[in-house]
Amino acid sequence: MSTDIQTPRSGKIGSGKIAPQYRRGTGSKGNFEMFAWLFMRLSGVVLVVLIFGHLFVNLMVGEGIHGIDFGFVAGKWADPFWQFWDLAMLWLAMLHGTNGVRTIINDYAEKDATRLWLKVVLYAATVVIVVLGTLVIFTFNPCPVVNGVQLPGGFCPAP
Amino acid sequence: MSAELAEPASKIELPAHIGGGGEIPTFNITLRVRRYNPEVSEEPVWEDHQLTMYGTDRVLDALHKIKWEIDGSLSFRRSCAHGVCGSDAMRINGRNRLACKTLLKDLDTSKPITVEPIKGLPVEKDLIVDMEPFFQSFREVMPFLINKGHEPTKERLQSVEDRERFDDTTKCILCAACTSSCPVFWTDGQYFGPAAIVNAHRFIFDSRDDAGDMRLEILNDKEGVWRCRTTFNCSEACPRGIQVTQAIAEVKQAILARKI
Known part of the structure; x- marks a missing residue:
């Protein structure tokens, strides 16, 4: 007598009368969820450093909170170090937050259509904010000249 | 002693002050059971039962009392009734526990004790879900166990660690x-x-x-x-x-x- 052990996921084992909402899709292999999980942990640790560094430099160093104005931001973004710092903060915070909301949608949206549309809105918002933020960090010009007129800014060099 | 009397539980007469089963304290509880019968109604309903239970009783004993003495239509799973078979997991006062391992005296008996089927699986009747x-x-x-090596002639030894x-x-x-x-x-x-x-x-x-x-x-x-x-x-x-x-x-x- 031979023992026939059926391969898992064949769906033939047991009574086979599992309600459809409990059936798992057969596709979706790959390691995306693993990397998403890993990214949350790593980006979280890096963000703690980036955000508290950001808060310390902005609110504690020098004149502290009273020193923050347009010129302060312009000065920071003139330095490639702070450009990179803010860029890393923007990207990591946005991807970290987006992935968090993605998992919440996966956990709580009950209908496939609801889940799809919530994710479309989420990803669209993420792309807009990340692209816009990146553009601002790299193309920021504190002393724009509009129609030949220098906009006010005490720190700008005379035209 | 009359001849008709069945065999006594014990040959030794215990004095009253040593006590016996009668000394176990009793208390009144309200057991609020979530009832569901798709043949009667699609909506589950809460049903209250006032019971006098002993201090040694478990939630399962209260369910038995209802089923055996009050309403035989109450349906729930239980097999060994000693916390090993895993049949009688249910949601008692909002927490998943085994009815056979939860003593009534450990619950708040001043309020109704709620008993529901475990969540997330389709309810079939009363406390029975589709597992x-x-x-x-x-x-x-x-x-x-899946072992690719040759089948050993003895048991497969394993270190304590x-x-x-x-x-x-x-x-x-x-x-x-x-x-x-x-x-x-x-x-x-x-x-x-x-x-x-x-x-x-x-x-x-x-x-x-x-x-x-x-x-x-x-x-x-x-x-x-x-x-x-x-x-x-x-x-x-x-x-x-x-x-x-x-x-x-x-x-x-x-x-x-x-x-x-």
């Missing part, structure tokens, strides 16, 4: 208290669930087993270990005290270690 989705996930992780590695997860009785306490499972029931992962853990970390990689691959699914949000509901619900969330975390780490 098939739960067992399907259990089967999919292949909860049996190797046995200790997965000792905690051998305690599972498949009562579904953990899986049906998991909020991720409540939503869509696609998640493999803590119980399946615990039983995979039992073989993944068994030095005699050769199919750990296959099980890790199965649990690397979209609906596998990565859906765990570490809410610890499962660890709190487990009537055997298995550190379920820790077992899930160990499986996560094993998958990461294998992939990276």
Whole structure:
């Protein structure tokens, strides 16, 4: 007598009368969820450093909170170090937050259509904010000249 | 002593002050049971029963009292009634427990004690749920020894340390208290669930087993270990005290270690 052990996921084992909402899709292999999980942990640790560094430099160093104005931001973004710092903060915070909301949608949206549309809105918002933020960090010009007129800014060099 | 009297329980006459069964304190409780009968109504209803119970009684004894003395239509699963078979997991006062391991005196008897079927699985009648989705996930992780080597003529020896590695997860009785306490499972029931992962853990970390990689691959699914949000509901619900969330975390780490 031979023992026939059926391969898992064949769906033939047991009574086979599992309600459809409990059936798992057969596709979706790959390691995306693993990397998403890993990214949350790593980006979280890096963000703690980036955000508290950001808060310390902005609110504690020098004149502290009273020193923050347009010129302060312009000065920071003139330095490639702070450009990179803010860029890393923007990207990591946005991807970290987006992935968090993605998992919440996966956990709580009950209908496939609801889940799809919530994710479309989420990803669209993420792309807009990340692209816009990146553009601002790299193309920021504190002393724009509009129609030949220098906009006010005490720190700008005379035209 | 008359001749008609049945055989006495004890030949020794105990003096009254030593006491016996009568000394167990009694108290009145209200048991609020969630009743569901699809042949009568699609809507489940709460039903209250006033019962006088003993200090040694468990929730299961109260359910028996209802079923045997008041309303025989009450349906629930129980088999061994001693916390081993895992049949009578239910939601008692909002927490998943075994009815046979929960003493009434440990609950707040001044308020009605609520008894509901475990959440997230389709209710069939009263406290009975369809366990098939739960067992399907259990089967999919292949909860049996797979050894590729030659079959030994003696038992497969294992060191005490190797046995200790997965000792905690051998305690599972498949009562579904953990899986049906998991909020991720409540939503869509696609998640493999803590119980399946615990039983995979039992073989993944068994030095005699050769199919750990296959099980890790199965649990690397979209609906596998990565859906765990570490809410610890499962660890709190487990009537055997298995550190379920820790077992899930160990499986996560094993998958990461294998992939990276």
